[in-house]
Amino acid sequence: MNRRRRVWLGFAAGAALVFLAVAGISRMALRLDREGAEARRQALVDESVRLALWRMDAALSLFLGLRKPVTSAGTDIQSPLLGKTEPALSGPRLGGGKPINLRSDLGKIVVVNFWASWCGPCKTEAPNLSTFAWQERNRGVAVVGVVFNDSVSAAKSFAKYYGSLYPSIIDAGGEIANRYGVTSPPTTFVISAKGVVAATLVGPVSTQQLEEVVARVRA
Numbered sequence: 001m002n003r004r005r006r007v008w009l010g011f012a013a014g015a016a017l018v019f020l021a022v023a024g025i026s027r028m029a030l031r032l033d034r035e036g037a038e039a040r041r042q043a044l045v046d047e048s049v050r051l052a053l054w055r056m057d058a059a060l061s062l063f064l065g066l067r068k069p070v071t072s073a074g075t076d077i078q079s080p081l082l083g084k085t086e087p088a089l090s091g092p093r094l095g096g097g098k099p100i101n102l103r104s105d106l107g108k109i110v111v112v113n114f115w116a117s118w119c120g121p122c123k124t125e126a127p128n129l130s131t132f133a134w135q136e137r138n139r140g141v142a143v144v145g146v147v148f149n150d151s152v153s154a155a156k157s158f159a160k161y162y163g164s165l166y167p168s169i170i171d172a173g174g175e176i177a178n179r180y181g182v183t184s185p186p187t188t189f190v191i192s193a194k195g196v197v198a199a200t201l202v203g204p205v206s207t208q209q210l211e212e213v214v215a216r217v218r219a
Contacts, residue, residue, distance in 0.1 A: 077200050077201070077202055078200075079181070079189075079197065079200035080181065081180065081181065081189070081197040081200065082197055082198070082199070082200065083196060083197065084196065084197055085195055085196060085197075086102065086110075086112075086189070086191045086195050086196065086197050087176075087179035087180055088102075088179065089101075089102040089112065089144070089146070089169065089176055089179075089180075090102060090103070090169070091169040091170055091171060091176065092169065092170045093167055093168070093169065093170075094145070094147060094152070094155055094156060094159060094167070094168040094169070094170050095156060095159065097167075100144060100167055100169045102144065102191075103195075105142045105144075106193075106195055107140075107193050108140050108141060108142045108193055109140060109141045109142075109190065109191065109192060109193055109214055109217055109218065110141075110142045110143075110144060110190075110191040111129075111132070111133075111141065111142070111143045111144070111188060111189070111190055111191075111210060111214070112144050112145075112146060112180075112188065112189040112190075112191065113125075113129055113143065113144070113145050113146065113186060113187075113188045113189075113205075114145075114146045114148045114177060114180070114182045114185050114186060114187045114188070115145055115146070115147065115148060115158075115168075115185050115186050116147065116148045116149055116150040116155070116185045117150050117151075117154040117155055117157065117158035118150065118154070119148075119185045119186060121185075121186055121203060121204040122158075122185055122186045122204070123158075123162070124204045125204035125205050125206070126158075126162040126164065127162060128204075128205060128206050128207045128210070129143060129145070129164075129166065129205070129210075130162065130163060130164055130166065131207045132207045132210045132211070133165045133166040134165050135207075136214070140193070141214060142166075143165075143166035144166060144167060144168070144169065145159075145164065145166060145167065145168030145169070146168065146169050146171050146176055146177070147168055147169065147170050147171055148171065148174075148177055148182065148185045149174065149177070149185075152170055152172075155168070155170070184202075186202075186203065186204055186205070187200070187201070187202050188200070188201040188202075188205050188210075189201075190210075190213050190214060190217055192217050198213075198216075198217045199213045199216070199217065201213070
């Protein structure tokens, strides 16, 4: 093999190696670019999710911060629950003792009242609820309170101060309120002896108003 042919073959081999090296680098660069693009895309998705969660949290905080008790007198409203079986209602009893389960009162008309110690209108209606509970205690009517968005200690003090004559459930996680669609206290539901939601009252209730609603449910 003459010198010129060896030089040419060496050049060709070197060129081939350079081509393969460049091709390899190009493929690696393309892969890295794709991986980089995927990483950037994932980063954008993660950031979008974080932003969405932050907005949801901010909106919820604003909602909770602006939520106020209902001050107007108890109003009979057309709740989506009317005519439907009452949502499950059970939980620990405020002050201790046997847990409360609404199913144990099946066969009675039950008045369920959502209240809180920080709710001014709840203070107005508390004596009315106790009066009603006492006068109806032997007439097939039960009154059950549900502590709404409140601390146990504050709720205990409230019940003691106003001499509540009916038991209350501690709804620590707000699950019961969510089932009943309650957003502000006081809110009252009247459930028939068959376990069907018969009336919903928003705002502080009077003894007379409860008597009239229960009489209507009995009829």
